[in-house]
Amino acid sequence: MESSSLASSSWMILGLLLAIGTIVQLADARGFYVIGDSLVDSGNNNYLATTARADAPPYGIDYPTHRPTGRFSNGLNIPDLISWCTCTEYINGFTIAFLGQQLGSEFILPYLSPELTGQRLLSGANFASAGIGILNDTGIQFVSTWRP
Numbered sequence: 001m002e003s004s005s006l007a008s009s010s011w012m013i014l015g016l017l018l019a020i021g022t023i024v025q026l027a028d029a030r031g032f033y034v035i036g037d038s039l040v041d042s043g044n045n046n047y048l049a050t051t052a053r054a055d056a057p058p059y060g061i062d063y064p065t066h067r068p069t070g071r072f073s074n075g076l077n078i079p080d081l082i083s084w085c086t087c088t089e090y091i092n093g094f095t096i097a098f099l100g101q102q103l104g105s106e107f108i109l110p111y112l113s114p115e116l117t118g119q120r121l122l123s124g125a126n127f128a129s130a131g132i133g134i135l136n137d138t139g140i141q142f143v144s145t146w147r148p
Contacts, residue, residue, distance in 0.1 A: 031124045032108055034079045038130030042079065043070025045130050047112035052131040070110065072130055079126060080107050 034040050038052070045053050053070070054060075060068035062075030071077050109116040111125045 031122060032079070032083055033124055034108060034126040034128050036128040037132055038072040038128075040077055040079050040126070041070065041072055041128040041130045042077065042108060042110050042126040044110040044112050044126065044128065046070040047110065048129070050131065054130070076107075079128075083108050083124065 034042070038054075041054075043054075046055055054072045055068045055070055057068060058074060059071065060066065060074065063069055063071070071080075108124045108126045109120060111127045116125055
């Protein structure tokens with residue numbers, strides 16, 4: 001008796017969630033902010049005194065400009081792809097939209113970039129930096145011996 005009551009209440013909750021999911025409008029993305037390490041770094045290290053840099057070939061060979069950008073890859077990284085493409089999926093009546101061109105087709109700039117001001121900062125920034133970690137000793141070998 002209890003199991004049928006539990007099953008019926010579970011079905012009722014699931015039906016309610018599905019109904020709410022179809023009624024609620026999908027909100028526009030307001031900003032895309034990236035935090036991470038070298039896998040998602042878009043060039044913050046170009047503005048730091050560090051030896052962990054990706055500002056020389058072969059980095060950037062497959063990037064649209066074919067020049068090194070500070071990304072630790074030969075082309076686009078995952079945040080670039082997310083901010084660049086538009087993908088919408090319909091799964092069981094739910095609309096799942098990825099950020100895509102709601103943010104514009106420009107790539108997210110590094111937080112330390114001088115071009116990142118005003119409205120561009122409100123639409124997103126990349127705080128990722130290669131060689132960072134939770135512990136103080138993480139990446140200590142990449143810190144420049146030059147002190148201001």
